[in-house]
Every structure is written in structure tokens, then in C-alpha cells.
Amino acid sequence: xxxxxxxxxxxxxxxxxxxxxxxxxxxxxxxxxxxxxxxxxxxxxxxxxxxxxxxxxxxxxxxxxxxxxxxxxxxxxxxxxxxxxxxxxxxxxxxxxxxxxxxxxxxxxxxxxxxxxxxxxxxxxxxxxxxxxxxxxxxxxxxxxxxxxxxxxxxxxxxxxxxxxxxxxxxxxxxxxxxxxxxxxxxxxxxxxxxxxxxxxxxxxxxxxxxxxxxxxxxxxxxxxxxxxxxxxxxxxxxxxxxxxxxxxxxxxxxxxxxxxxxxxxxxxxxxxxxxxxxxxxxxxxxxxxxxxxxxxxxxxxxxxxxxxxxxxxxxxxxxxx
Numbered sequence: 504x505x506x507x508x509x510x511x512x513x514x515x516x517x518x519x520x521x522x523x524x525x526x527x528x529x530x531x532x533x534x535x536x537x538x539x540x541x542x543x544x545x546x547x548x549x550x551x552x553x554x555x556x557x558x559x560x561x562x563x564x565x566x567x568x569x570x571x572x573x574x575x576x577x578x579x580x581x582x583x584x585x586x587x588x589x590x591x592x593x594x595x596x597x598x599x600x601x602x603x604x605x606x607x608x609x610x611x612x613x614x615x616x617x618x619x620x621x622x623x624x625x626x627x628x629x630x631x632x633x634x635x636x637x638x639x640x641x642x643x644x645x646x647x648x649x650x651x652x653x654x655x656x657x658x659x660x661x662x663x664x665x666x667x668x669x670x671x672x673x674x675x676x677x678x679x680x681x682x683x684x685x686x687x688x689x690x691x692x693x694x695x696x697x698x699x700x701x702x703x704x705x706x707x708x709x710x711x712x713x714x715x716x717x718x719x720x721x722x723x724x725x726x727x728x729x730x731x732x733x734x735x736x737x738x739x740x741x742x743x744x745x746x747x748x749x750x751x752x753x754x755x756x757x758x759x760x761x762x763x764x765x766x767x768x769x770x771x772x773x774x775x776x777x778x779x780x781x782x783x784x785x786x787x788x789x790x791x792x793x794x795x796x797x798x799x800x801x802x803x804x805x806x807x808x809x810x811x812x813x814x815x816x817x818x819x820x821x822x823x824x825x
Contacts, residue, residue, distance in 0.1 A: 564745055567666070567698050571709040571738035572752040572777035572791030573818055576698040577666030579654050580614040585825040587611055588622075594681070596814030598805075600634030604813075605644075606680040610652065617659075622652035626676070630683040641683040648688070650674030665699040679719070690717020704742065707750075711736040716762045729762040738777060746781040752791055758811040771798030771812040790819040 567576025580586060590608045610624030629644035652672045660666030676688040692715040699708050716731040733756070740750030753774040760766040775793030782788060793816050798808030807814070 565704070565707070565742060565748075567660070567707055567709070569787065569789040569820055569822065570707060570740045570748045570777070570779040571698075571750060572775075572789070573754060573773075573793065573816075574709045574711050574736040574738040574752050575668075575670070575694070575696045576707070576709050577656060577658070577660055577668040577696050578698075579618075579620040579656050579668060580612065582614055582616050584614045585611065586613075587823040587825070588624075589821045591819045593817045593819075594813040594815070595817070596809070597635045597638075598809045599636065600638075601631065602633075602635050602638075602813065603631045604681055604683075605629040606647075608650065610650075612652075618656045620652075620654045622654075623649070624652065625649045626674075628678050628680045628683070630681075632683065638682055639684075643683055645678050645683075647678035647680065648674060648676035660698060660700065665697055668696045670694040670696055685722040686719050687722065688717050688719040690715065690719075692716075701739075704745070706742075707740045707748075709736075709738045709740075714764075718762060729760075731759045731762050731764050733757050733759075733764060740777060740779065748777075748779045750777040751775070752777050752793065754793065756812065767801060769798065769800035769803075769808040769811045771795050771808045773812075773816055785824050787822040787824070788820065789822075790817070792817045 566578045566580070568578045568580075570576060588608075588610045590610070592606045592608075594602075594604045594606075596602060605628065607627040607629075608624055609626070610622045612620055612622040614620045626647045626649065627644065628647040630641050632638050632641045634640070650672050651674070652670070654668050654670050656666070656668045658665065658667040671691065671693050673691040674689075676686065676690075678684070679686050679688070692713065694711055694713040697710045700706070701708050711734070713734040713736060714731070716729075718727060718729050720727050734754055736752070736754045738750055738752035740748045742748045751774070753772065755770065755772050757764075757770045758768045760768055772795065773793040774796050775791055777789070777791040779789040780787065795807050795809075795812060795814055795816075798806075798812060800808040800810040803810065
């Protein structure tokens with residue numbers, strides 16, 4: 504990022520953090536009795552993946568998945584648990600004109616085992632665009648596509664110094680969430696979700712490495728384009744009460760032309776408060792409002808990147824547990 508944070512430095516920082524977390528995990532595993540050097544490391548056993556019996560109940564009750572806003576915790580629920588989620592992401596504000604876009608994802612999540620969860624879903628999108636240079640005026644709400652989320656918990660935070668879950672979500676879209684344009688888009692997103700309990704039952708932290716890529720055909724022109732994006736996300740959340748948490752999230756995003764982070768287009772930094780509230784054991788609500796605090800588009804010397812991103816991005820999520 505020009506004048507703020509370069510990509511090599513950012514990746515280096517992320518690599519250092521990830522390596523330190525990995526070192527903690529390896530040290531934790533090597534300290535266990537009966538560990539023999541040279542023995543292949545297999546997946547966590549069924550017994551090891553379960554929470555330790557002497558952990559306080561509050562530790563198990565605070566599900567870290569949705570307490571960090573846009574960032575995600577490593578928890579995936581208990582085996583056999585079914586969850587319905589309504590996730591709404593809003594984007595607001597361009598350099599001029601009136602701009603608002605909403606992306607809604609509705610999922611049914613099923614935790615297959617201690618380590619694996621599957622979540623099919625469908626999406627809606629809506630836009631209210633007027634007088635924004637480079638974008639056609641548009642106002643509509645429509646069914647926009649479908650996705651399949653897969654998560655695998657590689658490290659359980661209940662028995663290790665931190666948690667790590669791998670996330671993959673292939674999807675198909677017929678509407679461009681940002682412009683409302685009719686498209687045929689095929690893509691996927693991938694992420695590594697780290698989290699850790701910093702202060703017992705009170706303070707939690709998360710760090711995500713996220714990558715999205717896709718190919719898009721514009722229906723009007725029949726032309727294809729490919730783009731990709733990378734984000735480094737970090738957040739911290741404090742439990743005022745076991746059911747109520749407040750925190751702060753920050754994201755660094757980079758946009759590219761090309762499906763493999765090929766040609767850099769611009770970057771942006773977003774930051775803002777987060778909250779999570781468990782209304783009951785069956786119903787939870789969480790969200791965040793983040794403002795672009797820094798950014799730069801390629802070839803544009805003005806502050807902030809309002810070409811690939813927006814001034815504000817917000818999230819409101821409702822979860823129903825069965």
C-alpha cells in the first residue's frame with residue numbers, strides 16, 4: 504500500500520504470525536507423553552478433538568465463530584448440530600453520487616463430525632446506484648446465486664494453544680453484487696481461520712488469511728474477465744458477559760485483475776467495532792460496521808480507494824441453532 508503498508512511487508516507479517524502459531528502447536532504436540540520423533544503426524548484423534556473435561560463451562564459456551572465481525576473464529580459447532588444463518592453485508596459510498604449495495608447469504612449448516620461441517624446456501628443481492636461515474640444507475644433486488652461452504656477444524660482451541668480451521672466456499676452467481684449487472688460467475692474463496700483465548704473466558708483474538716478468485720462472463724457483451732482478491736484480517740473481542748461481546752476488527756484488502764493475484768489494482772484498510780449477542784441458546788445476533796481508513800487505487804493519487812472498494816462496509820448476521 505502506497506504510504507501505508509506494502510504487500511511484501513504485510514505478507515511477511517502474516518507469515519511470522521502464522522509460523523509462531525504453528526510453532527506453538529508443534530511444541531504443544533511434542534510435549535505430550537509417548538511422542539516419538541519420526542512418527543508421522545496424522546489427524547487429531549476423535550478423543551483429542553473433544554474439549555478437555557476440566558475446562559470451565561463458559562469456555563465451551565462461547566462460540567468464537569461469529570464474535571469477530573468480518574473475521575471468523577475456528578469453532579464449527581458440535582457434531583449433529585444444525586444451524587440456520589442469515590448473513591447480510593452492506594457496502595455504502597463512492598467518490599460521488601449515491602451508492603448502496605446489499606449481499607445476503609442464507610445457509611443451513613450441519614456439523615458432520617468434531618472436525619468437519621458443510622453448509623449449502625443461496626444468496627440475494629440488491630443495489631441502489633444513482634449518479635456514480637462508471638456505473639449504470641440501478642435499483643433492484645434479485646436472487647443472485649448459490650454457494651457451498653466446507654470447513655475442516657485442523658486444530659481444536661480447547662486442547663491446543665490456538666484454534667485453526669480451513670475454509671473453502673465454491674459458488675455461482677448470476678448477479679454482480681456491486682453493480683447489479685447480469686453475469687455468469689464461477690468462483691471460490693479459501694481461508695485459514697486462526698483464533699486464541701488471550702484471557703480466560705474474557706478476551707479472544709482472531710487472525711484470518713483470505714483469498715477469493717473467479718471468472719465472470721458479462722451477459723450483455725459475452726466477454727469474460729477474471730479477478731481475485733486477498734485479505735488479511737485481525738480482530739479482538741471482549742466478553743462483557745458470557746452472552747455479550749464487543750470488539751474491534753481491521754482488514755487489509757488487495758484487489759487484482761486476473762484470477763491468480765496477477766495484476767495489482769488497488770488496496771484498502773477497513774476498521775471498526777464489532778459485537779455479538781446470544782439472545783438465547785437458540786438465537787444469536789452479531790455484526791460490525793467498518794470504515795475505509797486508508798487505501799489507494801492504481802493510477803489515482805486521491806486518498807482512499809473508491810474504485811474497487813467502498814467508504815463503508817457493514818455486516819449483520821442472525822443465527823438460529825437447532
